[in-house]
Amino acid sequence: MSQKFYCKYCGTERSSISSLTAAHCDKNPNGKYHVPYEGEEKSEYYCKFCGTERSSISSLTASHCDKNSDGKYHVPYDGDEQSRYYCKYCGMERSNISSLTASHCDKNPDGKYHVPR
Numbered sequence: 001m002s003q004k005f006y007c008k009y010c011g012t013e014r015s016s017i018s019s020l021t022a023a024h025c026d027k028n029p030n031g032k033y034h035v036p037y038e039g040e041e042k043s044e045y046y047c048k049f050c051g052t053e054r055s056s057i058s059s060l061t062a063s064h065c066d067k068n069s070d071g072k073y074h075v076p077y078d079g080d081e082q083s084r085y086y087c088k089y090c091g092m093e094r095s096n097i098s099s100l101t102a103s104h105c106d107k108n109p110d111g112k113y114h115v116p117r
């Protein structure tokens with residue numbers, strides 16, 4: 001019963017979703033409040049825009065992301081760890097997020113690079 005919920009934009013930690021989403025988030029590019037990270041707890045978190053790796057959501061989201069088309073900071077990938085990652089816009093396949101997001105995507109309507117689905 002000690003589950004923790006983390007904001008995917010800043011890593012703030014609360015014991016319930018309602019207390020997390022009740023508080024303001026400085027890093028949410030789309031709204032004012034914290035948004036729960038929906039993936040599993042992991043030993044390493046990867047930015048879904050560039051593949052940068054950190055051991056916690058708060059350290060990942062503390063630094064700027066050059067490839068985030070939506071905001072300024074890294075955002076954790078919330079899918080499961082996989083042996084292959086596919087671009088959600090064009091289906092390009094790579095063995096890790098950083099190599100997938102390193103190359104340009106012709107079909108991404110919001111940004112320039114492939115984004116893992």
Ligand SMILES: [Zn+2]
Binds near residue numbers: 007010025026033
């Ligand atoms: Zn937040």
Ligand SMILES: [Zn+2]
Binds near residue numbers: 047073
């Ligand atoms: Zn990033």
Ligand SMILES: [Zn+2]
Binds near residue numbers: 092
């Ligand atoms: Zn793509």
